[in-house]
Amino acid sequence: MTEAREHVLTGTRGRLTARAWPAGRPTYVALLVHGYGEHIGRYDEVASVLTEHGAAVYGVDHAGHGRSDGERVLIEDFEDVVTDVHTVAERARAAHPGLPVVMIGHSMGGLIASRYAQRHPGGLTALVLSGPVVGDWELPRRLLALDEIPDTPISPASLSRDPAVGAAYAADPLVWHGPMKRPTLEAFVRTLETVAKGGDVGRLPLLWVHGDDDRLVPLPGSRVGVERLSGGDLTERIYPGARHEVFNETNRAEVFADVTRFLDRVLPR
Template sequence: MSNGVITSDFTLAGHAGTIVGTSWRLERPRWIAVLVHGYGEHVGRYGWVAARLNEAGASVYAADHAGHGRSDGERVLIRDFEPVVEDVDRVLDHALEQDPGLPVALIGHSMGGMIAARSTQRFGARLAATVLTGPVLGRWETIEELLALPSIPHTPIDPDTLSRDPEVGAAYAADPLVWHGDFKRPTLQAFHDEMQRITIVGHVGRSPLLHLHGEDDRLVPLETSAAGLAKIAGTATESRTYPGARHEILNEINRGEVMADVLAFLARYLPVETGGRRGA
């Protein structure tokens, strides 16, 4: 424990076995942030994000998805994203058991942005606001191209697509909890099906939702994500993009600016302490 932050791990019964998470709890939080990580990664990569959210008055909770990080399940195998969305709702239940009565923000990145968007469609009444960073929405041409092939070729994520900060890519490449192998066909099909489902269900109504995206995102291109966002945008949906930024905008060289924008948006719906800080 330091500066009133208590960091600990937790486990929950998920749809495919045990899911393992981390909480960064404050002694006297004013709100809750639930982080939803992306494909092939894990919540341990979000330490600095959690620290900044702690400074803004939030207790933070996050869990590795099934087949990711320290959680059970065959690596990166997801046959249907709806049970994963329900796992995230279990994390929300856990957070509210630990810090009852507080408003909740959901913050999802990439695949986690897709999951967070669907969570907002399904469970938006439980959320004060949602933030999507580089979300997989609408359609992802990479998936369509791979599904059309008779066999999936070698498809590891290129660390250089993540950030202009070379240390981010180097740390990602050296991380043993990150998946460095190929996509699996059932997971690709599940991505495709979930994006279609989100588009069909449509707008998130009055649920506050912020979409943030790097303009030089070569992994999840801005254009298709923005088109997908347009299908679900509600009356309190906002969007901002960052010139030159790549996929992981919360790990980009302008990460302080991005986080300041996140907190400024959330401050309209939650008791956020923004502090006027824009540095990393």
């Protein structure tokens, strides 16, 4: 597995910890955008697949996540998080001038990546969304209707059919295991609306991967958002029985193969 290097960057809300997984002679740059409550260190296997495919891979712990500064899981404005991801993208572009850039966003990272593509048209060569929080996601509205947010952490069993994935998640000290926070839920609602109204991404090739047993971000709600976001070059792969983290699922080899085949099609030869 490729050894990652850590970098400290200045973000909109303080220090950010970023990771770079180098490739010997990369042919493209891949930017990984992680989900809610987790951190970029959980993407070592994804990064290894991509570096073997020819990518120089970069990712960052969002503010309030992982090793980055900020109150845990507090995101008051996702536009700031998109700006932080752009800071990492610019660093990657400076290190690899002229290479095409693809972005891979999971769950909340799919929302961030979608907004990034809207804010930076022409900046990406391809976009991959995994179980993305786009479209009609009812959880924030349901929780905000309550007087008090329940202290109910994400169930590790909802992530993957592989019990080792849930066990590692539950034991990970960099993962948030507490309740969601009201300002973050409010920011989710605003940004879902912003992305819905932000227009499509034109001819940007888009790959959507999703488990059909995803109970955290149900597939039908995401479909609404993905189809609205796509400008026409949409590839979808729905995996029967798979849960929320398809990159950590029991059929992840199939998922990785679908991602690399997609990139082979859309990247410049």
